[in-house]
Amino acid sequence: MSHTAHIPSHRKPRQRASKSALRAGVAGGVLSTIAVAGAAGPAQAEPVTQTIEMPTITSGISTAVAASAQATQQVALDLETQANEDAAAEKAAKAAKKAHAEAVRKAEAKKKAEAAAKAKAEAEAEERAERASRTSERTTLSASAGSSDSGSSASAPSSSSSNVSGSAASIVAFAKAQVGDAYVSGGTGPNAWDCSGLVQAAYRTAGIDLPRVSQSQSTAGTQVSLDNLQPGDILYWGGAGSAYHVAIYVGGGEFVGAQNSSTGTVQRSMDYDRPTGAVRVL
Structure with missing residues (x-):
């Protein structure tokens, strides 16, 4: 036995070497497995080339929306047409009412003018007759006064007319x-x-x-x-x-x-x- 056999430090390195070898072997096996998998992966993967077609669902909706819009537009046009017709009818009614009132006013004015003209003519005729009567009376009185002035003497004043x-x-x-x-x-x-x-x-x-x-x-x-x-x-x-x-x-x-x-x-x-x-x- 070596004189260093009883020194622990000399025994422990041997154990560590075994463990290290074991660990190295395990690690190498894992790495080999990963390497094999990595090498085999790309070779086995295939690209996806199939295209899946989705069913078309918007064509029916577009047709319905278009029909609804057209119907709404038609209703709006109908309402506008009715409003225009109502406005025209109301305007015509007002014009007719105004024309009737104007016709009545003119008729009344004409009637009043005719009545006034008739009354004026009658008044003028009456006035002419009255003037003629006054003229005749004045002429008679003037002639009487002239005859009295031409007499021999004037009559004495009297209170009797x-x-x-x-x-x-x-x-x-x-x-x-x-x-x-x-x-x-x-x-x-x-x-x-x-x-x-x-x-x-x-x-x-x-x-x-x-x-x-x-x-x-x-x-x-x-x-x-x-x-x-x-x-x-x-x-x-x-x-x-x-x-x-x-x-x-x-x-x-x-x-x-x-x-x-x-x-x-x-x-x-x-x-x-x-x-x-x-x-x-x-």
């Missing part, structure tokens, strides 16, 4: 001939008057020019008492110089005056509207 002569007769006759005429503010005839316009026109028939307004007419002559009036005297309402209304005394306690727009030119008793004073121009 039937005995009036001269200029007073002409004034009274003119005033009475205007009874029934309209009252218009600022009117000076021939068929519409205001109070001072009528007095001025009546005195003009006797060749006398009076002021235009009632204030001036109320001081155009001599102030006289209401108890001592003569036909042709000017009656006034309000103060002398500030009168707001005038009329002509025609005798018998009556006067003629263009009163207002409601009554027009009237012949009334002095008791109807008692004047404030009177002035005598003749």
Whole structure:
């Protein structure tokens, strides 16, 4: 026995060598197996060349979708057509209604125009007849006044209109001939008057020019008492110089005056509207 046989370090390396050899053999076998498998793998694998066809399922769906779209479009067109027809019918109905209303309006307007024309013609005829009557009356009165002026002497003044002569007769006759005429503010005839316009026109028939307004007419002559009036005297309402209304005394306690727009030119008793004073121009 070697002198080193009892030294453990000398025995252990032998064991390690055996284990190492064993391990090397195992590892070599595993690696050989892997190598063989690796070498055999590529040679045994075959590429997949078969193509699997899937059934076509979209053709039927496309046809159904197309049919549905076409149906929807047709419904939309039908609705649009109906809407257009309804709008056209409504427009036509409105136009017909408007035309009917316009026709009714024109018919009514024509009827009113015809009635107005007829009334105007009748009024004009009546006015012409009235003017003719007044002209005849004025001519007769003027002739009577002229005959009286050509006499030897004038009759004495009287409160009775039937005995009036001269200029007073002409004034009274003119005033009475205007009874029934309209009252218009600022009117000076021939068929519409205001109070001072009528007095001025009546005195003009006797060749006398009076002021235009009632204030001036109320001081155009001599102030006289209401108890001592003569036909042709000017009656006034309000103060002398500030009168707001005038009329002509025609005798018998009556006067003629263009009163207002409601009554027009009237012949009334002095008791109807008692004047404030009177002035005598003749």
